[in-house]
Amino acid sequence: MHGLFQAAVLAALVPLMFALVIYLVEKHSWKLRNGLSVLASLASFVLVISHYKRIMAGETILVKFPNLLPPLGISFRVDYLSFLVAAIISGIWFLVTVYSTEYMVKEHAKNRYYPFSVLTLAGALGVVLSGDLFTFFLFFELMSLSAYVLVVHEETEQAMRAGYKYLILTIIGGLALFFAIIAVYEIAGTVAFTPGGFVQESGRLALFSFIAFFIGFGIKAGVVPLHVWLPEAHPVAPSPASALLSGLMLKTGAYGFIRIVFNIYGVELIRETGWNNMMLLFAVVTIFLGSAVAITQDDIKRRLAYSSVGQMGYIVLGIALLQERALIGAIFHIFAHALMKSSLFLAAGAIIYRTGKRKVSEWHGMGKQMFVTMIVFTIASISMVGIPPLVGFISKWEIALGSLDAGNWGYVLLLLLSSLMNFIYYFPVIQGAFFGDPHLHHDAHEDKEPRHRELPWAMLVPMVVLAGLIVFVDLLPRNIVLELAEQAAHALFFAIK
Amino acid sequence: MRLIDVLLLVPILTPIAGGLLIGAASGWSARLRSRVTVLTAAIAFTASSVIYYLQHFAHQELSLTFFRLVDYGLKFRPTDLGSLLAVVASALWLLATIYSLVYMKHEHSQSRFFAFLMLSLSGCLGVFLAGDYFTLFLFFEFMTFTAYPLVIHEEDENAMRAGDTYLYMSVAGGLVLLFGILALVWTTGTADIAPALDALHKGNISPYFIALTFIVGFGVKAGIVPLHIWLPQAHPVAPSPASALLSGVMIKTGAYGILSFLTVTLSSNNAHSAYLIIPQNIGYVMIWVALLTMIGGAFMALMQDSIKKILAYSSVSQMGYIMLAIGCAAYLSEEGGLSYTAAVFHAFNHAVFKSGLFLMIGTVYLLTHTLSLSKLGGMSKYLPFTTIATLIASFAVLGMPGFSGFPSKTLIHHAIVEAAQHSQSAWLLLAEKLFVVGSAITAAYFIKLYTGIFFGQYKGDKPPTQGEGTLVRMVLGVFCLAIILVGIFPYQVMHFLESTAHGTVVDLHVLEEQLHHVKFWDVHSYGGVMLPASLGIAIFFIAKYFKFFTWRYPLWLSVEGFIYRPLYHGFLTLCCRYVTSVEGGICELYDRSGSASGRLINRVKRFDDMIDEGYEAMGHATTKLVEEARHIDHGVDNAYNQAGRTVEVLASKVTQVDSEIDQTYARAGRAVLRLTEEVAKADRDIDHVYDNVGNAALKLTESVAKADEKLDHGYDRVAQQGLDILETVRQVDQPKATKTEVDRQNWNPQNITLGSLIVAGLLLIILAVLYFFGGNVL
Structure with a gap:
């Protein structure tokens, strides 16, 4: 079979082509446009999932095009980690796109939104399916730049400012990555992801390249102090785009961290040189700072965005601990946080869509009006706090055990403190929505208000599916995601060179 | 499966x-x-x-x-x-x-x-x-x-505040507990509730610390002082059935957790384990914490006005009893069987009588809608069934013989005495005295509660108009029955509970032995109850006399005001103010660096502008110079030009002059030619004229000859006619003369005279002069 038509390649290329097709047909039919957008994400999801058997058999799928853009060439590679992350990205993208077909009805410039959303998907999938740093970089930039269009969608002054910030930092990150890739190429003569890593020396150039990688991925992942674009950009985007940005796109930064630590430098080298301590330090600052600042935000989407900063800190912490269990936690948290944050953003978006209320303090009695939405919100935020048996608990548990493995229980305390802070900033939202209704004791006022302002199905179903996954992924007889995360972590740690 | x-x-x-x-x-x-x-x-x-x-x-x-x-x-x-x-x-x-x-x-x-x-x-x-x-x-x-x-069912302000305290503390406690479980799992490799004392040493986390996290985590739920503050807020605001369950049952989950941890997890399969000192030390501390809980709770209950708050604080106090027994059990470890049984027994009893009390008090509230002791009173008249039921439950709390609290309290008393004997230290003897004090205060506040509700006069708005109803009576009756049955058959219940010690640190044989010696129905036991009861009555009256019941302590004196509020506010300040400002600082740093680089760019631009300006100035100068040069050049050019033009003009003039001269020459030539022609013509004319003149002269000669002949002939005739003419002349002489003159005037070469020729020549000369020299003039 020709390399181009392998599912691994197609999964990244299909959305790319779809973006073009959507651009061409959208002037004629909005129905076709929406349908194709949904289909694009569904198709890539199916293409990714089609690897399931081979991946579970322990196979690593490798497709190379050495003649494309020589001398580095383009290559695709699917292993446990890529498979899992790609499945998460395309699956949730599908749900969010379904949601957005209804949400975006009220918005302007839909003909711009959809092709760029699909283009961003192509970028994100390309990032996780790429087999070397060069291909990675190409798709990374594609994703970052097309996401700009999603960020500035509203075109208000605020959005433009945020978009400007996003763009500047993205470009800085891109340049840092570019430098790092060149440096790695200079050191080792290759940029292909290799199990166990291939950079053997720890000289100055290697350190610089590592730092440059850290900056490049750190900006994308929102690691403090490189996070400043995030709380600006995520809230101004339309809610489905926020869900994609916060839930999925950040994860490509985390994915990049995993790849460089395990497949470029190799865990032994990092451990010898102690470069992970740098990551640890920043992770700790990120967790604490993101959670603390979230408490003070009244705008729900800003609160969620800061929460994302803190949660990304968990993932970076899990990677930087260099412990297998911590890595399992980090990989699982990529999944868990993607679920939770997408459903939170979708729920918040649904409320903004219906009522236009962005401030948490205005959400009084929302649970009575939009019951299902608020239930989704509640489930996701309780999971965020890490209450078992919801998904958020598992990642926290594994990362905590990993930090005990690393011999430092300070991180466990930090995780728990951060959980408490999560509770402090999520609980008032739920409380305000469901309880303590100021009208309750006065009159029959509540009966006059419409009890439910039902959402359209296209918005409701994706949210409910996400919330259902949060609850039931752990309660199914087999937790496939956790198994995959374990396999992925095991493969990354004990790779045969 | x-x-x-x-x-x-x-x-x-x-x-x-x-x-x-x-x-x-x-x-x-x-x-x-x-x-x-x-x-x-x-x-x-x-x-x-x-x-x-x-x-x-x-x-x-x-x-x-x-x-x-x-x-x-x-x-x-x-x-x-x-x-x-x-x-x-x-x-x-x-x-x-x-x-x-x-x-x-x-x-x-x-x-x-x-x-x-x-x-x-x-x-x-x-x-x-x-x-x-x-x-x-x-x-x-x-x-x-x-x-x-x-x-928070009521959803009023009080309930919401209490709910917040409850949930924040519970979640914080839960997280502390999670830490403990994580540490336990990590060090021992299992989460089972099983002896793990020896394994706990393998990790780098102190077993004391793990124990602390477990005790704090469960302790929040169990309401141990100083973790209890949510309890007296949350239990009273809930609807009474919920209060009953919260205070009676849910609180026991905390106690159950602590009991399991101290007596099961902190035990060893090896009876002579060197680490058994750990649970003993923890147990010793627990005893004091329990006494603090017991006395503190009772003391607070004494000061409350709301009947549900009294019960809530009473729960705190009663949990102190249970904790005391648990502490003794941990302290005595293998020999703590009696303490263990006491703890379980009292937990069981407290669950029953506290739930019952909340439901009974709830009935009072349901029918009067007031919780304030200062308004209630005289209920015995309206609600006789509840009066009796509450009395039974109160006796159980006080540990009156024949009611359920009696055997369990007696066992706890035995436990503390045993612990004191075991330790040989005076401190635990003091603990035993404090236990009595605690019981005395319990008696005092129950007297206050009971007399306040049921005796005296009702001071509220409207007294209850109906009774409890059958269903409520049945439920309350079940509680009373349980209390009395346990009170009557203490040995049976005790031995029944003995089996729960299976699988714990407790040595079952020792336990058997200990329980064998327990005697409920004897004077010592009665004394153990009567002393606190009489002390309680005394305290009640003294407190009433000194109006202690209405004393309101300031907030800062409470645990909440002293620890939690500052802690909570401090934490929030840390998060909200300092961390946020740090984060704001980072953001600002970016903005600043952005604007700084903007400024730098401006500066570079200005420098660039300066260079530009320099170049421009130089350019200008050069341009000017060039201009100047060009100007000069232009001038020179001009001069040359002018000179040239002048020369040209000159030349042209010259040429003109030349041509004029030429022309003049030509003209002169032509004139000369013409002159010559004229002259030739004139010559010819003259010739002609000469010819003509010759011809004329010839003709003239001929004519003269003819005329001579004729003249001859004429002379004849003239002679003839002369006579006639002379005649005629005499008549017409005049006109004949005129006619000759007219002929002379006609242009006729015949008429040309020398005079006319001269005139013609003069005219010609004048013409010629005019022609040649008149060009300039004309």
């Missing part, structure tokens, strides 16, 4: 299903909902009882593991103690549910209340039936969250 093991799921899943059903089915009638609720609670109770029966009497080891969440899944493997507590809990839940059918009849949001009542039952049973700490924690948290809507 055996089919019989699945039974373990029934008491847990039934309430969840029932709760969800009640919550989801909004269209149900109140009747159907009540039936479903009671049925659910009844199924849970039945299933728990069956489990206990199988476990205890049929000696079936029930165990169920599934749902792999992490390395651990849900594991149910109830101990004897756990399954017994599950029975008690579900029984009390069933009673409270039945009671709440009456109590909640006129409340709002009933569906929510019943739904969460069932869900929290599931959580509570899950804790008791759990087979490892992981599962226990899961249900512990589940219970915490599902009890929240019960606490």
